[in-house]
Amino acid sequence: MKKIFITxxxxxxxxxxxxxxxxxxxxxxxxxxxWSSYMPQSVLDNYEKKTGTHINMTTFSSPxxxxxxxxxxxxxxxxxxxxxxxxxxxxxxxxxLDKLDKQEIPNIKNYAKSWLKLSYDKTNSYxxxxxxxxxxxxxxxxxxxxxxxxxxxxxxxxxxxxxIVSDQRAIIDSSLINSNMNINQLTPKSLGFxxxxxxxxxxxxxxxxxxxxxALLANGEANIGLVYNAEITxxxxxxxxxxxxxxxxxxxxxxxxxxxxxxxxGGKNVEKFINYIEDPKVFASIVKKYPYLNPNxxxxxxxxxxxxxxxxxxxxxxxxxxxxxxxxxxxxxRDIDRIWNNFVNQ
Numbered sequence: 064m065k066k067i068f069i070t071x072x073x074x075x076x077x078x079x080x081x082x083x084x085x086x087x088x089x090x091x092x093x094x095x096x097x098w099s100s101y102m103p104q105s106v107l108d109n110y111e112k113k114t115g116t117h118i119n120m121t122t123f124s125s126p127x128x129x130x131x132x133x134x135x136x137x138x139x140x141x142x143x144x145x146x147x148x149x150x151x152x153x154x155x156x157x158x159x160l161d162k163l164d165k166q167e168i169p170n171i172k173n174y175a176k177s178w179l180k181l182s183y184d185k186t187n188s189y190x191x192x193x194x195x196x197x198x199x200x201x202x203x204x205x206x207x208x209x210x211x212x213x214x215x216x217x218x219x220x221x222x223x224x225x226x227i228v229s230d231q232r233a234i235i236d237s238s239l240i241n242s243n244m245n246i247n248q249l250t251p252k253s254l255g256f257x258x259x260x261x262x263x264x265x266x267x268x269x270x271x272x273x274x275x276x277x278a279l280l281a282n283g284e285a286n287i288g289l290v291y292n293a294e295i296t297x298x299x300x301x302x303x304x305x306x307x308x309x310x311x312x313x314x315x316x317x318x319x320x321x322x323x324x325x326x327x328x329g330g331k332n333v334e335k336f337i338n339y340i341e342d343p344k345v346f347a348s349i350v351k352k353y354p355y356l357n358p359n360x361x362x363x364x365x366x367x368x369x370x371x372x373x374x375x376x377x378x379x380x381x382x383x384x385x386x387x388x389x390x391x392x393x394x395x396x397r398d399i400d401r402i403w404n405n406f407v408n409q
Contacts, residue, residue: 090115090116091114091115091116091117091329091332092116092117092118092119092328092329093116093117093118093119093142093143093329093332093333093336094118094119094121094140094141094142094143094328094329095118095119095120095121095141095142095143095144095145095336096120096121096122096123096129096132096133096141096143096144096145097120097121097122097123097144097145098122098123098124098145098146098273098319099122099123099124099273099274100122100274100275100353101122101145101194101319101353102120102145102349102353103348103349103352103353104120105348106340106345106348106349107120109345110336110339113339114332114335114339116329116332116335116336118336121141124229124273124274125229125230125231125273126146126147126149126150126230126232127231127400129144129146129150130150130153133154133159133324138159138324138325138326139324139326139327139328141324141327142323142324142327142328142329142332142333143321143322143323143324143327143329143333143336143337144321144322144324145193145319145320145321145322146319146320146322147232147317147318147319147320147389148181148183148184148190148317148318148319148320148388148389148390149183149232149389149390149391149392150320150322151183151184151189151190151320151322152183152184152390152391153391154322155184155189156391158325159324159325160189160322160323160324160325161189161323161324161325161326161327162188162189162323163187163188163189163190163191163321163323163333163334163337164331164334165187165334167331167334167335167338168191168334168337168338168341169338170337170338170339170341170342171191171341172361173341173342173343173346173359173360173361173362174191174192174341174358174359174360175358175359175360178192178195178318178358179192181318181388182388182390183390183391184320189322189323190320190321190322191320191321191337191341192318192319192320192321192358192359193318193319193320193321193340193358194318194319194349194350194353194355194356194357194358195316195317195318195319195355195356195357195358196291196292196293196316196317196319196355196356197291197292197314197315197316197317197356197378197386198228198230198233198234198236198237198289198290198291198292198310198314198315199289199290199291199292199295199307199308199309199310199314199375200212200213200215200216200287200288200289200307200308200309200310201280201287201288201289201290201294201295201298201305201306201307201308202286202287202288202305202306202308203280203283203286203287203302203304203305203306204304204305204306205304206283206286206304207220207221207224207286207287209306209308210287210308211308211310211311212241212310212311212312213237213238213240213241213260213289213310213312214241216264216267216287216289217260217263217264217267218267219266219267221267221286221287222266222267223266223267223268223269224267224269224285224286224287225264225267225268225269225285225286225287225288225289226268226269226270226271226272226276226279226280226284226285226287226288226289226290227268227270227271227272227276227288227289227290228271228272228273228276228289228290228291228294229271229272229273230273231399231400231402231403232315232389232399233315233317233389234261234289234403235257235261235399235402235403236315236387236389237289237310237314237315238256238257238260238261238264239253239256239257240310240312240313240314240315240387241260241310241312242256242260243312244256245387246315246387246389247387247389247390247392249392249395249398249399254395254398254402257402258402258405261402261403261405261406262406262409264406265406265409267287269284269285270284270285271407275294276288276290276291276294277290277294277295277297277298277301278298280294280295280298280302280305281297281298281300281301281302281305282301282302283302291355292307292354292355292356292375292376293353293354293355293375293376295307295375296354296373296375296376297354299375307374307375309374309378309382313382313385313386313387314382314385314386314387315386315387315388315389316378316383316386316387316388317388317389318356318358318388321337321340341359343359343361343362343364343365344362344365346359346361346362347362347363347364347365347366350362350366350370350376351366351367351370354370354373354375354376355376356376356377356378357376
C-alpha cells in the first residue's frame with residue numbers, strides 16, 4: 064500500500080508539473096536574429112502578453128556573424144532577421160528569403176516614403192525598414208582636440224585611444240568616403256587606399272566593439288570613436304563631454320530591414336510581428352531606447368522635442384544627399400574580408 068501511495072503521489076506531482084508547463088508554454092513562437100542592443104526586451108514581452116507569441120531572440124555583432132549563424136543551421140531555424148540593406152541582396156541571391164505578405168502589414172502606411180523602394184529591394188517585396196544608422200565621429204572634448212573627418216583619426220597623438228565598431232563593411236566604406244571614392248565600385252586602387260588607411264589607423268585603436276562602444280566612450284576608456292550614431296547619443300547621456308560629429312566628407316548610411324526566411328515556421332506571425340513593431344507608439348518606445356534613424360514617420364508624434372532636435376538622431380537633406388549606402392559587391396566581398404582580417408590581426 065505504501066508503494067502504491069508513493070507512486071500515486073509521484074504521478075500526481077508529475078501530472079501537475081506537465082499541466083503547469085503547458086499553461087506557461089507559449090502556444091506560438093517566433094525565432095528572431097537581430098543586432099545586439101537593438102530591440103528592447105520589454106517590447107517583446109508586451110508582444111507576448113498581447114498575442115501569446117513568444118519571441119526567441121538571437122543576437123549578432125556584425126553582418127558577417129549573422130550570415131555565419133544563418134548558414135550554420137537548418138532551414139526554418141530562424142523565422143526573421145533584421146540586417147542591413149546589402150544583406151537583403153545577399154540573402155535573396157542565395158535563396159534564403161521569402162516574400163513578405165504586405166496585406167498582413169497594414170502599418171506599412173506609417174513609413175516615410177523616402178525610406179521605401181530603395182535600390183536593393185525596389186518593391187519592398189522581401190524587406191521592410193526597421194532602423195537606420197550611420198558611422199559618425201565622437202570625441203571627448205575634455206581630453207582631446209576637436210576632430211571633423213576620418214583622416215583626423217590617423218593622428219599619432221591618438222595612439223591606443225579610439226574605439227570603432229566591428230562592422231568591416233562600414234569601416235572600410237568610411238575609409239573610401241574619406242578619399243571621395245564610391246563605396247560600391249571597388250577597384251584595386253580604391254581597395255589599396257582602404258588598406259593603407261586602416262594600416263595607419265591600427266596603432267590608434269583601443270577597441271573594436273559593436274556590442275557597447277558607447278560605454279567605452281562614456282567611461283573614458285576611449286577618447287575618440289568611429290561608431291554608430293546612436294552609440295554617440297547613448298554615450299552623451301552618461302558623459303556630457305562627448306561630442307558627436309558628422310564627418311565632413313560624408314557617411315556610410317545603412318538601413319536595417321526586417322526579412323522573412325523561407326521555411327519560416329512562424330508563418331504569417333512574422334508579418335504580424337512586423338506590423339506590431341511598426342505601430343507608432345510601439346516604435347516610439349523603441350527609438351527612445353535605441354536612438355537610431357527613424358523611418359516610421361507616424362511615430363514622431365510620440366517623441367519628445369529633444370529627440371527631434373538631436374543632430375545625431377536626424378540627418379539634414381544635404382547630409383542624406385552626401386551619404387553613400389552600401390550595396391552587395393559580389394566577389395569583391397572577399398577583398399573586403401582580406402583587408403579587414405589583416406587589419407584586425409595587425
